Amino acid sequence: MKKIAFYALLLAVAFTWAGCKKLGNYQGGVVSPYIPMYDLRNLYKGTDVTLNRDNMFGSDRITGIVVSDYSGKNMPAAGYLVIQDHRRLTLLRGISIPLGADAAKYSSGDSVTVNVLGGLLTRADGILQIKNISAGNVTKISSGNAIPANRVPSSSILASPSDYESTLVAIVKGGFDPIPTPTDKFGGDKVVNDGFENINMHTEAGATFAGTALPVLANFYGIVFNTAGADGKLTPQIRMRKPDDVQVLSSTVTKTRAVISGFINDVSGGDGNYEYIQFLATEDIDFSETPFSVVVTNNAGASTPAGFPTNGWATGGGSPAVGSVAATVFRTFKFNLTSGTAKAGTYFYVGGSGKTINGSSSTSMASSNWIRAFNYTTQSGDGFGEKNGGFFANSGNAFGMAIFADTLVTKDSTPIDAMFISTGGSLFSAGPPAVGYRIANNDFYDIVNPITLDSQPFYRQGSNTLSLSYTTPADQGFYYKLGGIYNARLGKWVKARTQQIVQLTKASTIDQIEAEFPTGTLPTTLKN
Incomplete structure (x- = not known):
């Protein structure tokens, strides 16, 4: 038996060796004649490269869509034929080929191939390009190809x-x-x-x-x-x-008088009466003369009324416990801002009357500029929204907040600023009629899609899908410090807000949410 097993092993090794030898001579693979633009550009390491099949991995040409267009007379004087492709890892890359006057013979949307053997890959005048390519090396395949808009910050x-x-x-x-x-x-x-x-x-x-x-x-x-x-x-x-x-x-400048700059949804300990939102005034505001309102929305599965918010930010809802019937959470809850002032470039607050930085027994914020604060665990909202144990969710479906330049909020009201956390829940229905939470034109959202120009006034409609995300674990005192720079003179965000998380303690100071603290964690600021 041992001899039989030994001979069987020898035969297996022999067949394996023979199989490997045969596979080593397999001629089924064919090198593509086209080198992706991504790989071509990576050949340049700071010194000129003469292109040949060896350094182009067996290829000898490139292919792509022309994006240069000389009809407006704004291309560089060298006469670049500019083409792009995304053949490698779907990463879009381009290259410029100086053809002189011949470059104008090609139009944006032309599909071309270019034989680049013998070309010199070099950076000249700051531009990576392939020199020594004649017009005869370029072949047009087709015209009028669509070029998808490539939105890049x-x-x-x-x-x-x-x-x-x-x-x-x-x-x-x-x-x-x-x-x-x-x-x-x-x-x-x-x-x-x-x-x-x-x-x-x-x-x-x-x-x-x-x-x-x-x-x-x-x-x-x-x-x-x-x-x-x-x-x-x-x-x-x-x-x-x-x-x-x-x-x-x-063609006009539209300015936002106050923007959302931060908030805390899950303080250390019980949330009730201790949640708050921080706002930055972008100009002087006297709320007794120009009243505002702030509305928050909670879309937990137990929130009422259920389903899509047919009345948008004015949906309201919620109910207190009655006997054996459990309480339900509101869909939206409103604070009216009708007194107090805020100077341009300063922060003001809206939230619970606890007025502390991180829940019970934490640093007092009573000396900060609270424009509206009341105990929302015992008092219902100004106009809609039932009293509750916490007006923000801590996980799960989306919650959001919006500020309006009026105390009258209806299903058709558009906020001057809005922000959402997470994406779940019954938030938007295309209808007809379309229903949901209306958004503002800001750094996150667009009432009209800036690319397609389609109307999209609601969160989760069209391109309005951006949101902040929940921070876990719960009950840790995470403050959402949004950063960003709003330019009041231009009436726009010049640095978009980002989610920066500061973990507060009971002893945290106001500088942690209003100043650069810790290092590199910037507050939302005003620029003129």
Whole structure:
């Protein structure tokens, strides 16, 4: 038996060896003639590369969609044919090929292939490009191909200029600083802010739209080109290609008088009467002269009325316990702000009459600017919303908050600012009729989709899907410090709010929620 087993093992090894040898000569794989743009760009490591099949992994050409367009006369003088693709990991990358006057023969949306054998991959004038390519190396495959809008925050372009170089991007909800006057035109270098960062937009003096008046708010479609400093650092600029690369959204400045800057939904210990919302006044407000209101929404499964909020922020609801019948949680609850003042650039608060930073027995905030505070565990809301043990949820379905420039809130009322945490629950129904919680035009939401221009006035409708997220575990005193910079002069967010969590203790001080504390955790601030 031992001999039989030994011979069987030898035969198995022999067959395995023979099989491996046969597979080693398998000729079924064929190298693609096209190298993805992502891989092509990665060949450049700071020194020029002459392209050949060895360094291009057996390939000899590239393919993609043309995004350059010379009809508006705003492309660089070198005459770049700019093409992009996302053949590797769906990552969009582009490259510029200096063809001189021949580049103008191709239009945005053309599909082309380019034989790049012998081309020189180099960075010249700050732009990574392939030199020594003739017009005869370019073959047009088709025309009129759609180019999906690639919305990219300016902060991402500034952080990784090489990744976005030679691609067509959409700078959405961009505005100029300073605010344009009627005589300001596109020609020259302009600073554009899209709510994330400032980025430069360059328009040649000879561009067909150089003399067009600047809009207040618009989407700008353009190609990212880089310039290089003496230290080699790349600085990106956006170049629109033609007049219709501007999609005007507004010609007027609309200012928000107060914005949500932070809140605490789950203090250490019992929540009842200790939750609060922090707001930043963006201009001087006398609430006795111009009343406001704040509405919160809780969409837990036990909240009443159930289903989609047909009356939006004015839905109200909830009920106290009666005998053996358990209490239910409201859907919305309102605070009226009808007295007190707030100076521009200062914080004010709305919430429970406990007025402490982190629940019972914690640091008092009584000296802070409380515009409206009452014991919501024993008193119902101003107009709607039943008294409750906590007006914010701690986990599960979405909750939200909104501030209105009026005390009258109906299903048709639009807030001046709104923010949501999480996404679950019965929040929006397309209907007809559509029902839900109306949003504000802010750094998170858009009443009109800025890309498609479709109406989308509700949370969870269209592109209005952004939200903050719950922080766990529960009962830890996590404060949501939202950061962000609102420019009152421009009437817009120039740095979008982000979720920053500060874990408070019973001894925490007001600086932890109103100042840079801890290091790098910034409060929402006002810029003029």
